[in-house]
Amino acid sequence: MMGIFQLFNPVVYVKLSPDMLTVREVNSGYELSEPPLIAIARIPKERVLAVGQEAAAIAASQGAELINPFKHPRALLSDFTVAGQVVKRFVQKASKAAMGGIFRPAPIIVLHPLVNPEGGFTQIEIRAMHELALGAGARKAIIWHGRELSNEELSSLKFGSGGEVLN
Numbered sequence: 001m002m003g004i005f006q007l008f009n010p011v012v013y014v015k016l017s018p019d020m021l022t023v024r025e026v027n028s029g030y031e032l033s034e035p036p037l038i039a040i041a042r043i044p045k046e047r048v049l050a051v052g053q054e055a056a057a058i059a060a061s062q063g064a065e066l067i068n069p070f071k072h073p074r075a076l077l078s079d080f081t082v083a084g085q086v087v088k089r090f091v092q093k094a095s096k097a098a099m100g101g102i103f104r105p106a107p108i109i110v111l112h113p114l115v116n117p118e119g120g121f122t123q124i125e126i127r128a129m130h131e132l133a134l135g136a137g138a139r140k141a142i143i144w145h146g147r148e149l150s151n152e153e154l155s156s157l158k159f160g161s162g163g164e165v166l167n
Helices: 004-008 053-062 080-099 123-135 151-156
Strands: 011-016 021-025 030-034 038-041 047-051 065-067 108-113 140-146 163-165
Touching: 011 080, 011 151, 021 080, 030 080, 038 053, 038 080, 047 053, 047 080, 053 065, 080 123, 108 123, 123 140
Parallel strands: 011 108, 108 140
Antiparallel strands: 011 021, 021 030, 038 047, 038 065, 140 163
């Protein structure tokens, strides 16, 4: 049973790569891992139809555009606006599955890019990732680069060695 502190201080861990987006609701342990895809209908007006695995099926059947906003040869983000929608909907999907219809306060989101760009991340990329987390509903955003974090580290927000907080 989760304590009252954990209920009002949820932590969501988002691991991001061009091929997979994993969202873990730390308090419940629920994890969602799917390709970071989004299906967007452009006619009659632009709207999001689905994200993740469901997006590929819907895009094929409804003639929508299928986008992976994290696939670019030089950077982690190729389309900031679309990437924001993908992260937001994945976080919502994981939180809803983990907690059902229970009211949830805005989480602390720890965003963990799983790529290693030559020369490291630029200040612009770090700021963009920070804004992605805030746009997904975070009350606080932490960008972590390094080894995968355990639930204990995430719950305490003490990460130790083997990486660095980028913001």
